[in-house]
Amino acid sequence: MMPPTCCRCSRGVESGDPCELIRFARSSADHQWYVERESGRSETDHPPDMDWFCSEHEATAFAHQHLTRKEAIESIKNRExxxxxxxxxxxxxxxxxxxxxxxxxxxxxxxxxxxxxxxxxxxxxxxxxxxxxxxxxxxxxxxxxxxxxxxxxxxxxxxxxxxxxxxxxxxxxxxxxxxxxxxxxxxxxxxxxxxxxxxxxxxxxxxxxxxxxxxxxxxxxx
Ligand SMILES: [Zn+2]
Known part of the structure; x- marks a missing residue:
């Protein structure tokens, strides 16, 4: 699991700000990751459909949960x-x-x-x-x-x-x-x-x- 640092700013472990792990819609690649993890073949342990957000950014993340993690982050970064x-x-x-x-x-x-x-x-x-x-x-x-x-x-x-x-x-x-x-x-x-x-x-x-x-x-x- 990645350490709890916000993916949109630097708040997190080092600054002492609490972050929350937020889940997004799964892409087909994400589904594949879960299948591989079930079978013990996955090499990474951070779920690809989830990311950390600080209290300032979590409401925005929640509003984008219907998108995949990648789409959500792109949309927040480019449009907001x-x-x-x-x-x-x-x-x-x-x-x-x-x-x-x-x-x-x-x-x-x-x-x-x-x-x-x-x-x-x-x-x-x-x-x-x-x-x-x-x-x-x-x-x-x-x-x-x-x-x-x-x-x-x-x-x-x-x-x-x-x-x-x-x-x-x-x-x-x-x-x-x-x-x-x-x-x-x-x-x-x-x-x-x-x-x-x-x-x-x-x-x-x-x-x-x-x-x-x-x-x-x-x-x-x-
Ligand atoms: Zn943040």
Whole structure:
């Protein structure tokens, strides 16, 4: 068995981060490997349909389990790159800059929400830094309203609602997972435009007072 180090980043044995072994669909070569192992003829002991993922990348891996391991890794690597862009609004002469980058849409959205809620105070007033995230391209899309760029309007009710919920000690982590997975799923299925449309839809619902349960239901998997 390979040592438990994430196949998408360097977290694992050396950094002390726990990783999980995740199984993918079996290719015919994978089936053959299991047949050979049963008969004792296999030379390797790491199952070819499985790989290690850290906590930041496991949700993305789970979303690709219907593919073979090779297809899943290729797809995550080639289609799910992301760049977190920050804009300094205090000094308008400073060009937008890439603050962080990575792979996997779930980690993209959890990183984005983490940063985005820090750009408003507890009353929802905007501060001097703003974030947006460029999804899916090989390089960061710095264009205003670029095609693969996701951003929630900071002064709207939705961002304040997200900020409050993420700050909850009781279920902040659960809410972070919920919205990250929901927006990742939407982007993977129909593109960034569809994720932005979802933002509009949720914002519309927020105009009427919603019960906790109905608000959370807006983010549940479809
Ligand atoms: Zn990782």
């Amino acid at each position: 790159r992301w760049f977190l862009i920050d804009l300094d609004l205090f000094d308008r002469g400073t060009p937008p800059a890439v603050r962080e980058s990575g792979v996997g849409f779930e980690s993209a959205f959890s990183t984005y929400f983490d940063h985005a809620v820090s750009t408003i105070n507890d009353d929802g007033d905007p501060l001097w830094t703003q974030y947006r995230i460029s999804l899916g391209g090989d390089v960061a899309d710095m264009a205003v309203n670029g095609e693969g760029v996701f951003e929630i309007q900071r002064t709207g009710k939705l961002m304040l609602e997200i900020k409050k919920r993420l700050a909850s000690k009781v279920d902040g982590v659960g809410f972070s997972d919920l919205i990250s997975k929901r927006f990742a799923l939407e982007t993977r299925k129909h593109g960034v435009g569809s994720a932005l449309h979802l933002v509009d839809e949720i914002s519309d619902h927020l105009r009427i007072a919603l019960s906790d349960e109905r608000f959370l239901a807006l983010f549940r998997m479809v």
